[in-house]
Every structure is written in structure tokens, then in C-alpha cells.
Amino acid sequence: xxKTILITGSTDGIGLLTAKKLIANxxxxxxxxxxxxxxxDAAADIDGNTKTYCADLSSMKGVKTLASAIQSNHETxxxxxxxxxxxxxxxxxxxxxxxxxIMVNTAAPYLLTKLLLPIMxxxxxxxxxxxxxxxxxxxxxxxxxxxxxxxxxxxxxKLALTMWSMHLAATLGNNSPSIIAINPASFLASKMVKDxxxxxxxxxxxxxxxxxxxxxxxxxANASGRYFDNDQGKFSDPHPDALxxxxxxxxxxxxxxxxxxxx
Numbered sequence: 737x738x739k740t741i742l743i744t745g746s747t748d749g750i751g752l753l754t755a756k757k758l759i760a761n762x763x764x765x766x767x768x769x770x771x772x773x774x775x776x777d778a779a780a781d782i783d784g785n786t787k788t789y790c791a792d793l794s795s796m797k798g799v800k801t802l803a804s805a806i807q808s809n810h811e812t813x814x815x816x817x818x819x820x821x822x823x824x825x826x827x828x829x830x831x832x833x834x835x836x837x838i839m840v841n842t843a844a845p846y847l848l849t850k851l852l853l854p855i856m857x858x859x860x861x862x863x864x865x866x867x868x869x870x871x872x873x874x875x876x877x878x879x880x881x882x883x884x885x886x887x888x889x890x891x892x893x894k895l896a897l898t899m900w901s902m903h904l905a906a907t908l909g910n911n912s913p914s915i916i917a918i919n920p921a922s923f924l925a926s927k928m929v930k931d932x933x934x935x936x937x938x939x940x941x942x943x944x945x946x947x948x949x950x951x952x953x954x955x956x957a958n959a960s961g962r963y964f965d966n967d968q969g970k971f972s973d974p975h976p977d978a979l980x981x982x983x984x985x986x987x988x989x990x991x992x993x994x995x996x997x998x999x
Contacts, residue, residue: 738762738763738764739763739764739814739815739951739952740763740764740766740810740812740813740814740815741758741763741764741765741766741813741814741815741816741817741951742765742766742768742789742806742813742815742816742817742852743755743758743765743766743767743768743817743819744768744793744817744818744819744820744844744845744848745768745769745793745819745820745821746765746767746768746769746778746819747767747769747771747774747775747777747778748774748778749940750819750865750920750940750943750944750947751817751819751820752767752778752781752782753940753941753943753944754817754819754943754944754947754948755767755778755782755786756781756782757944757945757948758948758951758952759782759783759786761948761952763952764787765782765786766786766787766788766789766806766810767779767782767786767787767788767789768788768789768790768791768802768820769788769790770790770791770792770793771790772790775788775789775790776788787809789802789805789806793820793839793840793844793848794830794836794839794840794844795830795839796839796843796844796847796995796998796999799844799847799848799851800847800851802848803847803848803851803852804851806852806855807851807852807854807855810855811855812855812856812857812860813852813855813856813860814856814859814860814861815860815861815862815863815951815952816848816849816852816856816860816861816862816863816913817863817865817947817951818844818845818848818849818862818863818864818865818897819865819947820840820844820845821840821841821865821893822836822837822840822841823837823886823890824886828886828889832880832998833880833881834878834879834880834882834994834998835877835882835884835889835893837884837886837889837890837893838877838878838882838884838889838892838893838896840893841890841893841894841897842893842894842896842897842900842991843991843994843995845864845897846897846900846988846991846995847995849862849904849915853908853912853913856912856913857911857913858910858911858912858913859913860913860914861913861914861915861916861950861951861956862901862913862914862915862916863916863918863947863950863951864897864898864901864915864916864917864918865897865918865919865920865947866894866895866897866898866901866917866918866919866963866974867890867891867894867919867922868919868922868965868967869887869890869891869894869922870891870894870895870898870974870975870978871887871888871891871892871895871975872892872895872975872977873892873895873896873899873977873987874888874892875990877889877892877893877896878990878991878993878994879994895974895975895977895978896987896991897917898917898963898974898975898978899977899978899983899984899987899988900984900987900988900991901915901916901917901961901963902917902961902963902974902978902979902981902984903981903984903985903987903988904988905960905961906961906981906984913960914956914957914958914959914960915960915961916950916956916959916960916961916962916963916964917962917963917964917974918946918947918950918963918964918966919963919964919965919966919967920942920943920944920946920947920966921938921942921943921946921966921967922938922967942966943966946964946966950964959971963978
């Protein structure tokens with residue numbers, strides 16, 4: 737049965753390759769990017785008929801507009817792959833003073849997931865792209881003027897993403913989608929890795945293939961609240977902090993408080 741699958745950050749890299757693989761399997765993939773030109777190029781590269789959505793995920797207003805457009809055009813989202821992510825940039829601060837890595841990598845996928853819950857079912861899946869580079873979260877990361885280094889911001893954003901994944905999986909109830917955090921593999925040949933480390937990286941298919949498996953296979957059907965480490969090729973434990981329910985709740989509440997401030 738064909739599924740409707742939204743992939744954020746799908747104009748290049750692992751997102752675009754995952755989209756190509758899913759479309760080749762007959763699924764309806766919705767592309768997201770922040771550039772209309774890149775979106776049209778990506779759609780043309782795939783088949784020309786793919787539905788595209790343009791939104792800046794560093795802006796929570798942009799996330800809300802994206803969610804509203806998705807809800808207007810689609811009755812159901814079977815799989816949401818929160819793939820969009822940033823690491824290194826010239827000015828990593830939003831107009832509101834927040835760290836852009838925290839906004840795009842942590843807050844945007846959280847808000848988008850919450851807003852799309854009404855059109856997802858217990859059969860749906862939310863796949864959050866985490867990382868092996870998880871570092872302990874400082875609460876200042878969710879405040880303006882956090883002044884985080886590239887590595888600190890990225891590592892904290894990915895652990896915070898993993899922690900809210902665990903929290904929602906534990907608290908949303910049986911009628912909600914499965915929520916799974918995945919490290920697609922370290923140092924893949926993405927633009928992010930090239931910009932951050934100046935290296936070509938490993939075959940993108942390593943990451944795309946695990947995202948396709950997570951989206952479609954029975955192996956992930958009952959994996960809500962779990963973490964898959966593709967460096968190890970198996971379900972594993974994330975950073976120890978993500979195994980503590982009270983810490984997961986604390987981080988999730990901090991994200992919610994930040995979103996209220998930005999409302």
C-alpha cells in the first residue's frame with residue numbers, strides 16, 4: 737500500500753536520496769526545503785510531479801505555515817521523517833537571538849510533529865534523525881544569547897531531539913504514531929559533513945537505506961521510544977541522559993517554554 741511520507745530537508749543529501757528510494761517503491765513523498773529553486777530542481781530530478789513545500793525551519797512561524805499547508809492538502813501523513821539539520825554557518829543566531837542549530841535541529845521537528853499529530857494515526861511513524869554526536873544538554877541552549885560553539889550546539893541539539901522523542905513516545909498514548917530516533921551513520925557524504933569537516937564522507941545510501949527501513953519495515957513497527965544506531969547496525973542506547981524519564985521531561989518542557997516565548 738502506498739504511503740504518504742513527508743521528508744524535511746529533502747532537496748539534497750540523505751533526504752533527497754531517501755525520497756528517490758521511497759518514490760521508486762511507489763510511495764507518495766512530499767519534499768520540503770527552504771529554497772523554491774532547489775525544490776523545483778529536486779522534484780525534476782525525481783519525477784517532476786512530486787508535491788513540494790517551501791519553509792524556513794529556523795522560524796517557528798515558518799513551521800506553523802508548513803504544517804497548515806500539509807494539513808490542507810493531505811488527509812493523512814503515514815511517515816514524517818524529520819531530516820533537516822544544520823551544523824556550521826556564518827551567523828548561527830536567529831533574529832530572535834536563539835541558536836539556529838537548536839531551532840532547526842530540535843525545536844522545529846518537535847513543533848512540526850506536534851502540529852501534524854491530528855493527521856497521523858497509531859500506524860504512522862515519526863523518524864527523527866539523531867546523531868552519534870550527542871552531548872549533555874545545557875538549559876541555556878533554549879534561551880536567547882546562548883553563545884554555543886558549533887560542536888556544542890549540534891551535539892546538544894541532537895541529544896535534545898532524542899530526549900523529546902523518548903518523552904513523546906512515553907506520554908502520547910496508544911493512538912499516537914511511533915516515534916523513533918535514528919543515527920543514520922556517522923560522517924555520511926552530506927553537504928553538512930563536507931562544510932563542517934572538509935571531507936567527502938561515506939556513501940549516503942548507508943543512511944538513506946536505514947531511513948527507508950525505518951519508514952516501511954515491520955522491524956520498526958513497535959519501536960516507539962527506541963534509538964537505532966546505524967553505526968552499530970542495531971537498536972542501542974543513546975546518551976545516558978535520554979534514558980532518564982525525568983530528564984527527558986525537563987528538556988521537553990524547556991522546548992515548550994521556548995516555543996511559548998516565540999509565539
